[in-house]
Amino acid sequence: MAAKRQFTRRDFLQTTSAATAAGVFLGTSAVSRGQDSPNERPVFATIGLRNQGWTITSKSTKFADFAAFADVDANVLGATNEKLKERTGKKADEYSDYRKLLERDDIDAVMIAAPDHWHTKISVEAMLAGKDVYCEKPLTLTIDEGKLIEKIVKQTGRVFQVGTMQRTENDHRFLKAIALIRDGRIGDIQKVTCGINGATGSPKIPAIDVPEGLDWDMWLGPAPKVPYRALPEMRVGYGGGVPLYTNCHYAWRNWYEYSGGQMNDWGAHHVDIATWALGAGDSGPNKITPVSYSLPVEYKDGYPTVSDQYNSPTKFEIHANMPGDIPMVITSEGDNGILFEGTKGRFFVNRGKLTGKPVEDLESNPLPEGAVEDVYGGPVSENHTANFIEGMRSRKQPISDVWSHNRMLETCHLANIAIRLGRELNWDPAKREIIGDDEANAFLSRENRKGYEINV
Incomplete structure (x- = not known):
């Protein structure tokens, strides 16, 4: 197992280095191929496992291997590891203290779903330990914590994705909402x-x-x-x-x-x-x-x-x-x-609907081709983890950046x-x-x- 993890990490870092040298931002298709070839998959760990911790982990097993879990509740730790085994066929190593997990050099990135008051400390220590970070929202407990995280991202060059998944998921309706505004459909x-x-x-x-x-x-x-x-x-x-x-x-x-x-x-x-x-x-x-x-x-x-x-x-x-x-x-x-209310109309958007006359008008007057992709800054990723891994490979910050x-x-x-x-x-x-x-x-x-x- 140790040899396999080292090989996976080496191969992933070689892929990252090549993408960085070429200045290329790899699209979703490049990440998706990683689910079929273990040698292209990064190695992840999750810190904080209850509810959202398992949600982001389960969504990510398609793209990454999970080597370790950390949680302060032994019951949650064990139960989540059993879920991982059911899903992937193997368990992760278990830690009650996340700091032991950060000491490992075979882990490329950590996903953090601990309560909010822990986000900044774990994120900073993970980056200083050489890990890229995916951290649940809200990122910080105070405004000054946000400034510190920005400083450490800049200092270490780590890739950092915040878990505001509405930027990527929910059938892209939030992206379409912004595209409507940018196309002037509700005026000013x-x-x-x-x-x-x-x-x-x-x-x-x-x-x-x-x-x-x-x-x-x-x-x-x-x-x-x-x-x-x-x-x-x-x-x-x-x-x-x-x-x-x-x-x-x-x-x-x-x-x-x-x-x-x-x-x-x-x-x-x-x-x-x-x-x-x-x-x-x-x-x-x-x-x-x-x-x-x-x-x-x-x-x-x-x-x-x-x-x-x-x-x-x-x-x-x-x-x-x-x-x-x-x-x-x-x-x-x-x-x-x-x-959203403007000089020419208004519309409403949430996770279940996108409604209003400007939306109805799309049937006869659709948005320009590529309008949603322009909001996103390129092809829309399969999910928030896929976008994070694209950033890891290109060494560019993902769609939900800390700033x-x-x-x-x-x-x-x-x-x-x-x-x-x-x-x-x-x-x-x-x-x-x-x-x-x-x-x-x-x-x-x-x-x-x-x-x-x-x-x-």
């Missing part, structure tokens, strides 16, 4: 509304014993040391099989300590597409106004006053002033998706800061700092817990 954009769903609060959640097999201290990692909390009621559907109310497992998304609530969860998808459509991927907003919002617990000076309940917003309407003074509304109300992602995510981070402090924020997109508000600027970074610092 006047307003964009991103519906990203509301959330619910929680009852008081008691501190209880840590479940067997879970390394709670390691799960917390950079976050403050707190007790494990959960109620007996179990979650059903996606993210099921774990407590419905907890500060771990699937529900960590509802805590500012580990995430950014719906603003960073669904916002990282729809605000991304809206920002791309506006051509604001290298600038972002200059003002964030919290028109209305509801928090499930009391706050003081931007921090929750209790520690046993969910604390991220449940309802909100945020106005972001985008370049050209175009308003972007981010709301918990209405249909999940994006409404445009961070600029988009700054809107979401600023919206959360505005809600926490209850006031409008003026943002300097050139300096990437809040204007005239030292208290708000303090939320641009967060100190990691001792022992979990990021060493660069």
